[in-house]
Amino acid sequence: MKTLLTVFLSVLLTAGYAQTSLNGAWIFQPPAPSDTAVVLLIEDNYFSVTHYTDKSFIGTFGGTAIAQNGKMTGTYEFSSIDPGMIGQPSDVTYELNGDNLTVTLPDNTVLRWKRAPVRPTTSVEPGGLQAG
DSSP states (O other), X not given: OHHHHHHXXXXXXXXXXXXXXXXXXXXXXXXXXXXXXXXXXXXXXXXXXXXXXXXXXXXXXXXXXXEETTEEEEEEEEESSOGGGTTOEEEEEEEEETTEEEEEOTTOOEEEEXXXXXXXXXXXXXXXXXXX
């Protein structure tokens, strides 16, 4: 549970784009023997974090956050994992180095995220998607 809570606190990440930006998808893989994976999505001062295994969805949470000068502050707006998080603020520090994001939580726990690879988009011709 402490590991899961630690990952919850890592959520407050957001800001710009490109290699100097936090915008995009980030992946955190807790150490073995955990089979849980965590994906962080950041876009335009909003974030969401989703926990899952190969076989099941565990939960998600997110909210707003502002990143500036290596510090992120924000507020949880939703959580399917712990509704008590909603409305709570959190502060973390971060260091962005290319496709690597290191987050230090208030209890000095360090989490290392990797930027998710970008997949090419596929265009869909008008009428190409059909409800069935």
